[in-house]
Amino acid sequence: MSAILEVRNLSKRFEVRHGFMGTKRTTLRAVDDISFTVEQGESFGIVGESGCGKSTAGRSLLRLVEPSAGEVRYRGENIMSFDKGRMQALRRQIQIIFQDPYASLNPRMTIGATLAEPMLLHGLAGRAELREKIEAALDEVGLPPLAMQKFPHEFSGGQRQRIGIARALALHPQLIVADEPVSALDVSIQAQVLLLMEKLQERRGLSFVFISHDLGVVRHFCDNVAVMYLGRIVEKGPVDSVFEAPLHPYTQALRAASPVPDPRKKITVAKLEGDIASPLSPPSGCHFHPRCPKAMPVCRERYPEWRAVSMQRGVACHLY
Amino acid sequence: MNSPSSDPILRVENLTTEFRIKGQWHPAIRSLSFTVGRNETLAIVGESGCGKSITALSIMRLIPPAQGRVAAGRVVLADNDLLTLPEARMEKIRGDRMAMIFQEPMTSLNPVMTIGGQIAEAVRYHKGLSKRDARARALELLEWVRIPAAARRYDDYPHQFSGGMRQRVMIAMALACEPDLLLADEPTTALDVTIQVQILALLAELKERRSMGMIFITHNLGVVASIADRVAVMYGGRIIEEADVESLFDRPTHPYTEALLRSMPRVDQPRAELVPIPGQVPPITTETPGCRYADRCPLAQPRCREAMPPLASVDGSTTHRARCWVRAEPTDEEVFA
Numbered sequence: 001m002s003a004i005l006e007v008r009n010l011s012k013r014f015e016v017r018h019g020f021m022g023t024k025r026t027t028l029r030a031v032d033d034i035s036f037t038v039e040q041g042e043s044f045g046i047v048g049e050s051g052c053g054k055s056t057a058g059r060s061l062l063r064l065v066e067p068s069a070g071e072v073r074y075r076g077e078n079i080m081s082f083d084k085g086r087m088q089a090l091r092r093q094i095q096i097i098f099q100d101p102y103a104s105l106n107p108r109m110t111i112g113a114t115l116a117e118p119m120l121l122h123g124l125a126g127r128a129e130l131r132e133k134i135e136a137a138l139d140e141v142g143l144p145p146l147a148m149q150k151f152p153h154e155f156s157g158g159q160r161q162r163i164g165i166a167r168a169l170a171l172h173p174q175l176i177v178a179d180e181p182v183s184a185l186d187v188s189i190q191a192q193v194l195l196l197m198e199k200l201q202e203r204r205g206l207s208f209v210f211i212s213h214d215l216g217v218v219r220h221f222c223d224n225v226a227v228m229y230l231g232r233i234v235e236k237g238p239v240d241s242v243f244e245a246p247l248h249p250y251t252q253a254l255r256a257a258s259p260v261p262d263p264r265k266k267i268t269v270a271k272l273e274g275d276i277a278s279p280l281s282p283p284s285g286c287h288f289h290p291r292c293p294k295a296m297p298v299c300r301e302r303y304p305e306w307r308a309v310s311m312q313r314g315v316a317c318h319l320y
Numbered sequence: 321m322n323s324p325s326s327d328p329i330l331r332v333e334n335l336t337t338e339f340r341i342k343g344q345w346h347p348a349i350r351s352l353s354f355t356v357g358r359n360e361t362l363a364i365v366g367e368s369g370c371g372k373s374i375t376a377l378s379i380m381r382l383i384p385p386a387q388g389r390v391a392a393g394r395v396v397l398a399d400n401d402l403l404t405l406p407e408a409r410m411e412k413i414r415g416d417r418m419a420m421i422f423q424e425p426m427t428s429l430n431p432v433m434t435i436g437g438q439i440a441e442a443v444r445y446h447k448g449l450s451k452r453d454a455r456a457r458a459l460e461l462l463e464w465v466r467i468p469a470a471a472r473r474y475d476d477y478p479h480q481f482s483g484g485m486r487q488r489v490m491i492a493m494a495l496a497c498e499p500d501l502l503l504a505d506e507p508t509t510a511l512d513v514t515i516q517v518q519i520l521a522l523l524a525e526l527k528e529r530r531s532m533g534m535i536f537i538t539h540n541l542g543v544v545a546s547i548a549d550r551v552a553v554m555y556g557g558r559i560i561e562e563a564d565v566e567s568l569f570d571r572p573t574h575p576y577t578e579a580l581l582r583s584m585p586r587v588d589q590p591r592a593e594l595v596p597i598p599g600q601v602p603p604i605t606t607e608t609p610g611c612r613y614a615d616r617c618p619l620a621q622p623r624c625r626e627a628m629p630p631l632a633s634v635d636g637s638t639t640h641r642a643r644c645w646v647r648a649e650p651t652d653e654e655v656f657a
Contacts, residue, residue, distance in 0.1 A: 192597075195594060213513070215513075219591065257516065263545040263546070263548075264566075265588060267517050275485065
């Protein structure tokens with residue numbers, strides 16, 4: 001195995017003005033010193049709740065938001081040092097798909113024109129073969145050639161997500177960052193899109209960074225997962241072991257609160273009281289300590305160091 | 321007809337609601353019948369466009385008259401047929417005997433009025449309390465729904481509250497007059513799971529304590545499993561299966577219910593193959609004489625396209641019923657009922 005993506009100590013800070021007339025300034029640490037590796041052909045999940053920084057992390061990987069510190073290595077090369085031209089070339093290799101494809105499709109462009117644009121821009125197809133290539137791209141995501149002449153509003157949510165995927169695939173990328181790609185879809189349609197992505201992954205040997213709040217979807221689609229809380233990765237490992245035997249009390253709470261379709265396994269409140277803190281003023285020490293049923297005095301004072309508990313698993317918690 | 325052991329709080333009979341699309345009326349819910357008992361949570365589950373929200377709005381008589389109308393049926397709440405009441409009486413019942421909470425609390429809260437003030441206003445409107453008593457009552461309600469430091473936060477504005485806290489405020493407001501029936505339309509869908517679980521626990525506890533009936537509308541079968549006593553699965557404007565919660569998950573009988581369960585990725589089990597449902601929900605402008613699921617159903621037979629099956633007993637059960645010629649063969653009595 002070789003790594004397609006290595007993320008080292010990546011951080012993204014925002015300066016936020018707030019208070020009366022914006023006179024106060026605070027640094028928001030949206031992504032705070034995260035590291036992970038995605039192997040060739042792997043689906044790597046990032047899971048967490050609102051404000052945990054998972055979407056910012058995803059966008060930082062493509063420098064759609066410029067990271068404040070750290071490294072992103074694509075096939076061994078640190079893309080942080082790439083100039084504009086090399087970044088544009090890189091974006092052929094790494095594509096992103098979003099939760100709401102409607103917002104990322106131009107409502108006044110036909111689907112054919114939408115798919116043609118990146119192909120022409122990157123010189124992947126001449127005018128002559130364009131039509132053929134677009135038909136092939138549509139066929140790959142299960143849409144008829146007729147779709148080419150239609151506009152985004154003529155499609156359902158599931159079909160629009162297929163179009164979003166077709167557009168991402170048009171440039172034959174190696175790595176796809178998928179930010180909540182199925183969250184807006186009904187379960188039956190969600191399953192269709194997940195299966196499509198699995199099929200494409202197999203056929204093209206794609207790697208994924210798959211961002212989601214839904215643990216069930218992540219367990220289904222991903223090989224490994226990182227759990228984020230207020231900008232930090234608190235636990236990491238293979239999906240089955242992380243969700244069967246979560247180590248971090250936050251992962252445990254998240255797992256216990258995730259609904260499962262079995263009335264005999266009613267989800268439980270555990271002892272997780274309180275709200276998710278604002279990322280603007282995260283609690284001292286371990287950010288999770290005010291909600292943690294196992295908090296100790298040290299948790300208030302120091303952020304726990306990352307500890308590898310096995311070859312594949314790691315956790316940031318003073319309990320381990 | 322349903323025959324629950326105790327007297328139901330709500331009885332819905334043959335409810336049909338139509339919408340006008342390009343000058344034509346089309347039914348969004350079709351001859352719906354169900355009951356809700358005291359201290360009972362009925363979950364109505366289904367995907368987009370199945371009619372679950374329209375059902376709640378019809379019961380509340382909140383269908384916008386410019387677009388839709390309740391075309392037939394009865395909605396009986398404590399001996400009152402709500403559909404025949406004058407609007408002035410209905411206004412008194414709404415928020416008093418029955419209340420509703422929605423997915424996005426921010427759109428139902430007044431952004432320029434304090435949290436406490438809004439609840440107090442609701443209490444004064446329905447109960448005619450003095451300003452002072454209304455304030456005390458509002459504070460009590462905020463404590464009920466466990467707003468931390470309620471007294472201090474009484475004068476906060478909605479934007480100062482998190483999503484979960486706002487939903488608690490909506491619940492406080494809905495329960496201000498101790499209604500007999502609460503309609504909750506996807507109340508936790510916009511919330512993070514660790515907050516969702518708190519709201520579900522709160523709703524279950526308050527329902528129990530007030531001995532209230534609750535209709536809980538959701539698309540999430542996991543949420544259904546944790547909150548419902550009974551479940552009605554809707555597809556294409558009809559109830560296609562209903563059962564107590566254990567039976568529904570033990571023996572999903574309608575092919576659509578079964579397919580929904582098999583298309584849901586589960587966090588509590590190792591990866592299994594997902595079976596998606598092919599095709600899409602037929603638009604409400606399309607009429608079919610038979611089962612509206614037939615075109616997507618792997619078990620469909622010619623008769624499924626010819627006639628709509630009745631809700632028939634599953635294996636002689638009095639509480640578990642499904643609308644399927646193949647899986648729940650109706651008796652002659654059920655066919656002609």
